[in-house]
Amino acid sequence: MRKIPVFTAALALVIAGTAACGSSSSPSSGKGGQAGSAAAFDPKTCQGGTLEVLNQASISKLDPARIYTSGGGNIPSLLFRTLTTRNRLPGQEGAKPAPDLATDLGTPSDGAKTWTYHLKDNLFFEDGTPITSDDVKYGIERSFAPELSGGAPYLRDWLVDASGYQGPYKQPEGIKAIETPDPKTIIFHLSKPEGDFPLLATATQFAPVPKAKDTGVDYEKHPVSSGPYMVATFEKKKTLDLVRNPHWSAATDPLRYACPDKINITAGLESAVINQRIATGSGQDANAVTTDTTVGPDQLAQLGSNPDLAKRVSKGEFPATTYLAFNPKVKPFDDIRVREAISYAVNRSTAVNAAGGTAVAGASTTFLPPQKALGYQPYDYFPAGATGNPAKAKELLAQAGYPNGLSITLDHEADDADNLGPKLATAIQDALKAAGITVTLKPSDDSGYRDVTGKPSTEPGLSLQYWGADWPSGGPFLIPIFDGRQIIDSGGNFNLAQLNDPAVNAEIDAINQITDPAQAQARWGALDAKLGQQALTVPLFYEKDVYLFGKNIKNAVPDGWRGQYDLARISVK
Amino acid sequence: MTQTVLTEEAAADPGPSSPPLPRAALWRRLRHDKAAATGLVIIAVMVLVAVFAPVLTALEGQDPTTQHSELVDSAVGTPLGAHGGISGSHWLGVEPQTGRDLFARLVYGARISLGIAFGATAIQVLIGVSIGIAAGLGGRLVDSALGRLTDLSLAFPYVLFAIGLMAIVPDSIPRPLVLAVVIALVAWGGTARLARGQTLSLKTRDYVAAAKLSGAPPLRVARREILPGLVTPVLTYAALLVPSNMIAEAGLSFLGVGIRPPTPSWGQMLSQGTTWFRPDVLYVLVPGGALFVTLLAFTLLADGVRRILDPKNTEVAP
Numbered sequence: 001m002r003k004i005p006v007f008t009a010a011l012a013l014v015i016a017g018t019a020a021c022g023s024s025s026s027p028s029s030g031k032g033g034q035a036g037s038a039a040a041f042d043p044k045t046c047q048g049g050t051l052e053v054l055n056q057a058s059i060s061k062l063d064p065a066r067i068y069t070s071g072g073g074n075i076p077s078l079l080f081r082t083l084t085t086r087n088r089l090p091g092q093e094g095a096k097p098a099p100d101l102a103t104d105l106g107t108p109s110d111g112a113k114t115w116t117y118h119l120k121d122n123l124f125f126e127d128g129t130p131i132t133s134d135d136v137k138y139g140i141e142r143s144f145a146p147e148l149s150g151g152a153p154y155l156r157d158w159l160v161d162a163s164g165y166q167g168p169y170k171q172p173e174g175i176k177a178i179e180t181p182d183p184k185t186i187i188f189h190l191s192k193p194e195g196d197f198p199l200l201a202t203a204t205q206f207a208p209v210p211k212a213k214d215t216g217v218d219y220e221k222h223p224v225s226s227g228p229y230m231v232a233t234f235e236k237k238k239t240l241d242l243v244r245n246p247h248w249s250a251a252t253d254p255l256r257y258a259c260p261d262k263i264n265i266t267a268g269l270e271s272a273v274i275n276q277r278i279a280t281g282s283g284q285d286a287n288a289v290t291t292d293t294t295v296g297p298d299q300l301a302q303l304g305s306n307p308d309l310a311k312r313v314s315k316g317e318f319p320a321t322t323y324l325a326f327n328p329k330v331k332p333f334d335d336i337r338v339r340e341a342i343s344y345a346v347n348r349s350t351a352v353n354a355a356g357g358t359a360v361a362g363a364s365t366t367f368l369p370p371q372k373a374l375g376y377q378p379y380d381y382f383p384a385g386a387t388g389n390p391a392k393a394k395e396l397l398a399q400a401g402y403p404n405g406l407s408i409t410l411d412h413e414a415d416d417a418d419n420l421g422p423k424l425a426t427a428i429q430d431a432l433k434a435a436g437i438t439v440t441l442k443p444s445d446d447s448g449y450r451d452v453t454g455k456p457s458t459e460p461g462l463s464l465q466y467w468g469a470d471w472p473s474g475g476p477f478l479i480p481i482f483d484g485r486q487i488i489d490s491g492g493n494f495n496l497a498q499l500n501d502p503a504v505n506a507e508i509d510a511i512n513q514i515t516d517p518a519q520a521q522a523r524w525g526a527l528d529a530k531l532g533q534q535a536l537t538v539p540l541f542y543e544k545d546v547y548l549f550g551k552n553i554k555n556a557v558p559d560g561w562r563g564q565y566d567l568a569r570i571s572v573k
Numbered sequence: 574m575t576q577t578v579l580t581e582e583a584a585a586d587p588g589p590s591s592p593p594l595p596r597a598a599l600w601r602r603l604r605h606d607k608a609a610a611t612g613l614v615i616i617a618v619m620v621l622v623a624v625f626a627p628v629l630t631a632l633e634g635q636d637p638t639t640q641h642s643e644l645v646d647s648a649v650g651t652p653l654g655a656h657g658g659i660s661g662s663h664w665l666g667v668e669p670q671t672g673r674d675l676f677a678r679l680v681y682g683a684r685i686s687l688g689i690a691f692g693a694t695a696i697q698v699l700i701g702v703s704i705g706i707a708a709g710l711g712g713r714l715v716d717s718a719l720g721r722l723t724d725l726s727l728a729f730p731y732v733l734f735a736i737g738l739m740a741i742v743p744d745s746i747p748r749p750l751v752l753a754v755v756i757a758l759v760a761w762g763g764t765a766r767l768a769r770g771q772t773l774s775l776k777t778r779d780y781v782a783a784a785k786l787s788g789a790p791p792l793r794v795a796r797r798e799i800l801p802g803l804v805t806p807v808l809t810y811a812a813l814l815v816p817s818n819m820i821a822e823a824g825l826s827f828l829g830v831g832i833r834p835p836t837p838s839w840g841q842m843l844s845q846g847t848t849w850f851r852p853d854v855l856y857v858l859v860p861g862g863a864l865f866v867t868l869l870a871f872t873l874l875a876d877g878v879r880r881i882l883d884p885k886n887t888e889v890a891p
Contacts, residue, residue: 349642
């Protein structure tokens, strides 16, 4: 829940394309042609054929220690089994974890500070060696090595005395906070209660790595598979071809159907090319899907008039919010009336249109996206309606001492790739104009943008921001943004309001101790609703993800965790 | 690219021996040259459109930056209604996603396109003529130093250079001004060469020699004796520079390093259109057509002027 937003992670991500998906509370998800075919789909007779994956992101990392995923990723999850994994169900049910290598979701003790897992029987690597708890422990320890950086930062924070650990190459004694009393048991000792531990255990850092086969930074050339597929050929940044792993058994892994015999992944393509190829579907492209390219405006516009194409879309929701972030340390945003005025003035219709329309974004007034797993509670303290309430905004500005309007600067990214670019910025500018607020736009290069906004000393007063959750829970959504202890002065800060409220911090600690998801959800939602009253952000819209798939593809059902169809369950037969 | 091609061709063309044609005669012949006259009329119309953009959009009742979410399909952002939402109040329809009025953006875009093209040309002529005359009148050392500088500017990959320059210019300077200066800075070489050649030929004329002998300082010689002789060839050449500068502006805006939103520009509209041309080809045709017609007009005019000034040409009656 810390320094790295999911979409940045997506760049680092091998191929997985986190920019994807999630649980779905909206009526749109789970509907469509694929839902019907899912009912008739039989995982026992789906085997055969070759699946083509067409992606933009280059495959730059394939080491389980270095991949940053939500729920284990799409492609990585074909190679790496983890202690737990996402349960791959559609809709709200899909936001829950399920046991993978472990027999259950883990046993908490000591107030959720100790978590114990037992491995299933008959688990093997691709070379036939049995998988032991030591292999899981070794995989986690490797991810602490500076040369294998890139994964989520949580474990370093959570494990007792692990923050200074430098990996097994320099410190072969390992991490004392992870115990393996026998080859089937692994115990984690945390420094503070973490009810979300089973959700973190879906990350590829929890995949077993055989110490005898570890070649350090070269390990990614052929990582040893524990999943249904293994690497046949891997050309960095270009192609990755997967074939069946003969030692994987469906008996121990009911979640992955592993239908195709082969999976060929091509990386580095243009988004328009990917969508056009899948839509046209000639030759091998009929068997094509993508894990990182949502549908473009071109195909989206065709969906209404092209029933064949309309049948070949998967609609899901990755939990993510696009919002305006205030820096209350900068005038005039120190005045809550100014922040409220802007909250009233925004036009969420033009903002949603800037992102591509209601097919790919939904207007929201809450910071948490509307998903039960995150604890969503509706609220709208500054009702702007669909197109803004400039009259009310003017009234508040006059009270705040700006009867003749106000001039402010809005920082945004230079291009529209992340939906934080000129399109959205000009929509905001146009909406605030009606309330007498003159907005000067200030674009920054995408790479430089985070540097500027992530450092409290250079943080602008108002900026366009995006936040996605590392796993479907309220914690990773609210903690980095509103926990005062997460303010990082040196850069990489996401608590842009620079809020450090002891009451909020204490509530976060209290919720982290809860191991019952339903209870925790209610508390996260209540916390979000309470924070909303301070108008520290202006939530604009939540993300909806529409993916195309090829003509021959069956069972392309978006899972509730990532909102994206799962390669482990797709068939081309 | 286009810039270099036009530059080389024109720089080589006006012979140093052609006598300067009186401006009145040039104007008279231009009016009788059908192609050139057509070009002139179109340019005049475009300039009027640009100048009176606020009046035209007021007539239509729109402005170029207001977003109309009610005019686009809320699900996917395509304009409602046929042909991109063309109607009595939106003469060319509206932009996808934002619903901004296309006609308003087109006429305001003309301001940017023409303004930057003319501005950049003026700066180019200023730099080019100064350097050209200095090289022509100066000693051998000055001439060869300025000659190498000119060669360097001609050989520079201008798109890359311009992108680099645009990135380092601070935001506080108005963007159109920055664009005009950047475009001028990377493409003054042709004018300099032309001016130098013309200066060298004029230098040997008797009246120039007489002025020099009578003790006139070099600056005065340049201003009073050389400059008038440069006017017609440089103007002809400038007519060719305007369209190539327009392409440069459109190109940079297309690439996203030119004019910044929400200010409309034809290059930007084209770039937008490329994502939307399959649903409606109008999004590419409208800005592309405006750009094409204007460029064609300038080319017709420049061709006409060159034809009239060519001493070998006997078709046009004096």
